[in-house]
Amino acid sequence: MGTVSHVITGAVPVTDGLRSKVEAAIRELNYHPNHVARSLKTSKTRTLGIVVPDMTIPFFPQVISGAEAAARERGYVVIAVNSGDDGERQKELLSLLRSQRVEGILLVVASAPTPQTQISRILEAGIPIVCCDRVPERLRVDSVSVENREAGRLGFQHLLDAGYRRIAVATGPLALRNERQRLLGCREAADEAGIGLEPDLIWEGNLRVEDVTALCRDHLARPGRPEAILSTNGPTALGVLRAFRAHGLSTPRDMGFATFDELTVDEIFLPSITTIVQPSYEIGFRAAELLLERIEGGSAAAEPMMVRLPAVLKIRESSRPPDVLAASLKQ
Amino acid sequence: MGTVSHVITGAVPVTDGLRSKVEAAIRELNYHPNHVARSLKTSKTRTLGIVVPDMTIPFFPQVISGAEAAARERGYVVIAVNSGDDGERQKELLSLLRSQRVEGILLVVASAPTPQTQISRILEAGIPIVCCDRVPERLRVDSVSVENREAGRLGFQHLLDAGYRRIAVATGPLALRNERQRLLGCREAADEAGIGLEPDLIWEGNLRVEDVTALCRDHLARPGRPEAILSTNGPTALGVLRAFRAHGLSTPRDMGFATFDELTVDEIFLPSITTIVQPSYEIGFRAAELLLERIEGGSAAAEPMMVRLPAVLKIRESSRPPDVLAASLKQ
């Protein structure tokens, strides 16, 4: 009966009497409209896909939550999947999402370089993509991320201002543009301060806490320890802190420290940790909004939007100026 | 052409020549089979839904990851959604998932009591549900969770063994059976030790870190501070630790401490925190396996399965025996 459809979609007026009769029947029969059939007919699934490398890294659930909120406002659902930061798996998932007929995709690319065609083919098929957080190189695609270079500079400058001079940067894989940009910001700040950034103060790791721990233990065992360390992401921060622990070092007593990304416990950590906070929720929110605009506005055209949000520096104890520290120790 | 279908599904044999021709065409046209149409025809979506209260609580992404892994092994996808721990929203989401024709649902119920009918109606409609982590009362439904009472007892007993006597339990909302069970375990251990668990040592909070912080600050400001605190979940632990900080207390120097759930930083936290670790990934994995069994085995019948996994105690510094501590201070 077409009338039922009219009642449900509300697109065509129906008499009150009939409507309430239909509604009663719906409750009675415990009826749930079949979105599958509807989608087949309308070719609208009102579903967005989001692919993230690893949902157990706290940054990503926040992005997802933001995207979910924006999607919900417009009646869309988000389906979240993990690529495990693996290029092959990512390819499968994108294909899967296409098959599921999601109307748009939020993508945090895997660390392994994503072939351009993988993304551009989807775009050509008319499915909009917005890249979040990690923006692939040399590809005209909408993106939302933090202002990475500025954020790197902000963090490094803060350590400089606190009085540290020999500052190491513990970074994630430099295959990621994000990480390179952050490092670039650090370098700029270092150059401006006239101290430069020596190669042996750039500690490049991956995103596995264990590996980073080992890496930093090595570095810390060598002569010429830095006075402070800036970590450019959350997992790396955990690695650095574990390495501190392994060496019996504590921050800021023995070494200054600051990091990108909240560790969920920064405030209670003793001493609390200075953090460059990315607006993760908002990245997801804005990205989904942009995606929905592309979907509903049908504006696949135009220039790609490149939204860049500022990071915020939360100064806590781990970056306390070393001289202040020394003074307070003397007391 | 039906033959294309044969090639894709592999259900009907096709000559090699034809097959490769079809495959070539698929690549050529950048063709992606429409799962929506397939689902409509077969009434199989190969999709599971999972509803969690809040994906930004680290416990849940781990459960989701486990479920995803199990699902993937059998060619299913998981779509994850947040209820915000809100009963109304949960109802909407369940309805949504039904409309999406997921083949089964993993559910972590919201704190507000979930009406039995909400769940039983779905079951009656032939859509299996497995409850994870939080098991609703008085409802015959499959469930996978940790052995809560045992885990509570384990933690409390550990603090007793360490030599603490006056031990407070900081719990989540006792409306959750989980929390009651954990508390019950604590009480049993306390009773066996002949000290009982006084009402003023039961600090019932909610799952919002800020609120718990305030609650614990209050309690800690009163006379008769406990010698140790056991927290029964992750967010609560953060609240307790913040309250410690607010009072300038440190653990275990001033007070012993142990908690359910890893805080992602337990090992690096100084001092490191004794934790009752739930097998979160495995909870998700086992739950999805069970769900898939129900789906594929069609065994909606039979008794509900109640899988209970053991928690593991990771003893770290925050629960160091007070006398050992005192001794080491004297040195």
Added chain:
DNA sequence: CTGTTAGCGCCTTCAA
């Protein structure tokens, strides 16, 4: 082994 065909449940004309 291959090609044809009839729906899956819904929404959208279109005619009544």
Added chain:
DNA sequence: TTGAAGGCGCTAACAG
């Protein structure tokens, strides 16, 4: 304002 009918893309059953 209401009801009837066609077809979305696919698969399963069947005929060739």
